[in-house]
Amino acid sequence: MVTISLDAMGGDFGPRVVIPGAAKALERYPDIKFVIYGDETECLSALNEFPKLEASCEFVACEIAIGMDEKPSQALRRGRYKSSMWQAIDAVKAGHADAAVSAGNTGALMAMALFCLRTLANIERPALAGVWPTLKGESIVLDVGATIGADAQQLVDFSIMGAAMSRSLFELKRPSVGLLNVGVEEVKGLDEIREAGRLLREANVDTLDYTGFVEGDDIGKGTVDxxxxxxxxxxxxxxxxxxxxxxxxxxxxxxxxxxLFAKIGYLFAKSAFNRLREKTDPRKVNGAVFLGLNGIVIKSHGGTDAEGIAAAIAVAYDMARNKLNQKIEDDLKKYHAKRVPPPANVQHESGVE
Incomplete structure (x- = not known):
């Protein structure tokens, strides 16, 4: 069994969408057990419509729901210990759940997850990793909003964590990794990006294939995993x-x-257009992962529907079943064990590198 703690009050629609999404996920993954946190009246009313989910889940009533517009500091002060968001995360810390899922306020979720779970060893700041539809299938992109600014070592850590997620989600043995830059030439870009590229080349990490710099249009092309x-x-x-x-x-x-001819043409091509919409709708391609924490936390799109919630739960299920955090910890240990720190206070005679 994979146990998932669910913040039912998160997102634009709360239990009206989260509970049906959980019911859809349970149909697809019968070995999921849910622990659902939220307002008793709203959640039990929604659960009554899904007897199978109601019979197999555990419900915990919570006093507070975090608003989508609350500042992270405010949400942390008001919702610590008491809110559905906090308790869903705390269930992972306590070992009662394998992963937490919330469609709530991203900043609040980040603050609570960081405060409650802390980061893994050797990780200074976590990253938010999302699944991105491409011409070749799907890729992992990180960070998409958790850490503003990053030094070279943090970008290397993001690379290792992103590769571990790709191996867990897509079952790739050695995912290809690229650093997003303003050009593919090694002389281009910020110092931090060029230094991260050097570190990745020299480290020759055996759990990923560093291919160099990629540009913005490479994301949609699926140039790298x-x-x-x-x-x-x-x-x-x-x-x-x-x-x-x-x-x-x-x-x-x-x-x-x-x-009239355009409308008739649309009728013939309607199924193709629907597939295109499903492929590109961010509410459907759903489930971003906070990487680098002592536990798995999944962020769902706030405006998603039940199908999107089910998709986010599927990501949580895969991450827990494939032991994402264990992969990340093992990969980081290997990298940092053989990492040689740069010599301190090296002076260049010419003053120019």
Whole structure:
């Protein structure tokens, strides 16, 4: 059995979407056990509509639900120990659950998860990793918003963690990894990115295949299995992709309604358009993972529907079943065990490197 703690109050729609999503996930993965946290009246009313889920889950009533617009510090002060979000995370810390899932406020979830679970050894800051649809299938992109700014060593750690996630989710033996940059040439980019590239080349990590720098258009192409960047750039890339997907959907809808022939053509191609929408809708391609914590926490899109919640739960299930954190810990230990720190206070005679 894989036990998943579920924050039923998270997201734009709360139990009205989270509970049906859990019911869908249970149909697909009968070996899931849920511990559901939330408002007693709302959650039990929703659970009554799904007898199979109600019979097989444990419900814990919570006094507080974290709002989508609350500041992380405010949410932490108000919701620590008492909120559905905190208790879902704390269940992982206590060993009562293998993974936690929430569609709630990203900043609050990050703050609570970091405060409650702490980070793994050798990890200074966690990263938020998302599954990205590509022309070749799917890739992992991190960080998409957890850590703003990152030094070279943090980017290397992100690479190792992203590769471990790719191995867990896609069952790849040695995922290809690229650092997001303004060009593929080694002389381009910020110092931190170029230094991270040097460290990855020299380390020759056996759990990943570092291929060099990748550019923004390589994300959608699926050039590599794992794209690594820091949270500021990654979040802009994510929001840009989501906005572009909605823009093209609106343009397509408008074009298809301009004439009778266009409407008839749409009817013939409707199934193809539906598949395209499912492939690119960020609410459907759902389930970002906080990597680097002492426990598995999954962030679902706040505006998703029941199908999206089920998708996020599926990611949690795969991460727990394939022992993601154990892979990350083992890979980090291997890397840091053979890592040679740079010599201190090295002076260059010319003053120029």
């Amino acid at each position: 794992v794209v690594v960047t820091e949270g500021f750039t990654g979040n802009i890339a994510l929001k840009t992709a989501e906005g572009t997907a909605r823009q093209f959907a609106e343009l397509l809808r408008s074009a298809m309604s301009r004439s």
